[in-house]
Amino acid sequence: MSVSFQVLGQPGRDNALFVKVDTGQAQTRLLFDCGDGCPHQLGASEGREVDHLCFSHLHMDHIAGFDYFFRLNFDRTAKENRIWVPHGSAEVIHHRFRGFMWNLVDEKQEGEWFVHEIAPDIVRETRFLASDGFRTAHGHLEWPRRNRVIIDGEGFVVEAILLDHGTPSVGYIVRELARVNVDTIKLYAKGLKPGPWVKRLRGPVATPGEMIVIGEVEHPLGALQAELLVTTPGDSIAYLTDFRMTKATADELAERLRGVNAVVCESQYRAIDTDLAERVMHSTAEEVAAMAARAGIGRLILFHFSDRYDVEARREMLRDARAIFANTSVPEGWV
Ligand SMILES: [Zn+2]
Numbered sequence: 001m002s003v004s005f006q007v008l009g010q011p012g013r014d015n016a017l018f019v020k021v022d023t024g025q026a027q028t029r030l031l032f033d034c035g036d037g038c039p040h041q042l043g044a045s046e047g048r049e050v051d052h053l054c055f056s057h058l059h060m061d062h063i064a065g066f067d068y069f070f071r072l073n074f075d076r077t078a079k080e081n082r083i084w085v086p087h088g089s090a091e092v093i094h095h096r097f098r099g100f101m102w103n104l105v106d107e108k109q110e111g112e113w114f115v116h117e118i119a120p121d122i123v124r125e126t127r128f129l130a131s132d133g134f135r136t137a138h139g140h141l142e143w144p145r146r147n148r149v150i151i152d153g154e155g156f157v158v159e160a161i162l163l164d165h166g167t168p169s170v171g172y173i174v175r176e177l178a179r180v181n182v183d184t185i186k187l188y189a190k191g192l193k194p195g196p197w198v199k200r201l202r203g204p205v206a207t208p209g210e211m212i213v214i215g216e217v218e219h220p221l222g223a224l225q226a227e228l229l230v231t232t233p234g235d236s237i238a239y240l241t242d243f244r245m246t247k248a249t250a251d252e253l254a255e256r257l258r259g260v261n262a263v264v265c266e267s268q269y270r271a272i273d274t275d276l277a278e279r280v281m282h283s284t285a286e287e288v289a290a291m292a293a294r295a296g297i298g299r300l301i302l303f304h305f306s307d308r309y310d311v312e313a314r315r316e317m318l319r320d321a322r323a324i325f326a327n328t329s330v331p332e333g334w335v
């Protein structure tokens, strides 16, 4: 199992993040935002395989590359077409769907799109169909956001955090599920042979006193699970962009990001430009590094720099951030 990622776009330009979760049996591709040129960088074959397009928010620099993605997939039936946006944003996506002449489509077109609006307590789903040229917003399903999770995927979950950018901006955390393996050396050392019973061994935690029959002998299941199962925590990555690092947000992120391995986070401004950051509801490199140190994350990747900074200024921002949180980097070739 693995989680790999690639920051898309250029420094000072539009950006996005591509994440691939590979369980060994299944691969899931997640694209976070769709800035100008970003899905193009993935290319058509990878772009056609994206399972979820997760927007932070719909400012122009995050959706300017959407037409390319939509053109690849508008009538896709090989996978479900799922888009995630902050609450109140489905209308913008609907307008993007409708921004073409659809006179050549008919009921033979089977493309079906689900747009999910993420609100503090619920997720609201609206369905759109290629067969009617995306004219009608079909149905509005709503369900509660369970344990902060919005996507319950194969071998992973995605959680959402609503951030404040003057408009809601969604931060996302992808968490691979913990892996449970059987220590076969210990198993053989105990004189046991693998068989169908291993499925129960790896299954839910034993109830008190639960026994399991192996061969013709009964064994206490709880003791066997404690002895033979090895649990490895899954990998994790967070995507956070376009938000103001208020005290409340810093407190929330310190709690929500605890133990996350990699955090890809906006770094629009330098500390000397904090006034500007406050005015346009962005964060500075120092604020982001302080949050990383407080949350005890594994590594911080800064991206989405303002175009007012040249490469030398970006190097200084990286140095300033590293002074606060040593394991900070930027995408390759950005400084
Ligand atoms: Zn923005």
Ligand SMILES: [Zn+2]
Pocket: 059, 061, 062, 242, 304
């Ligand atoms: Zn932005």
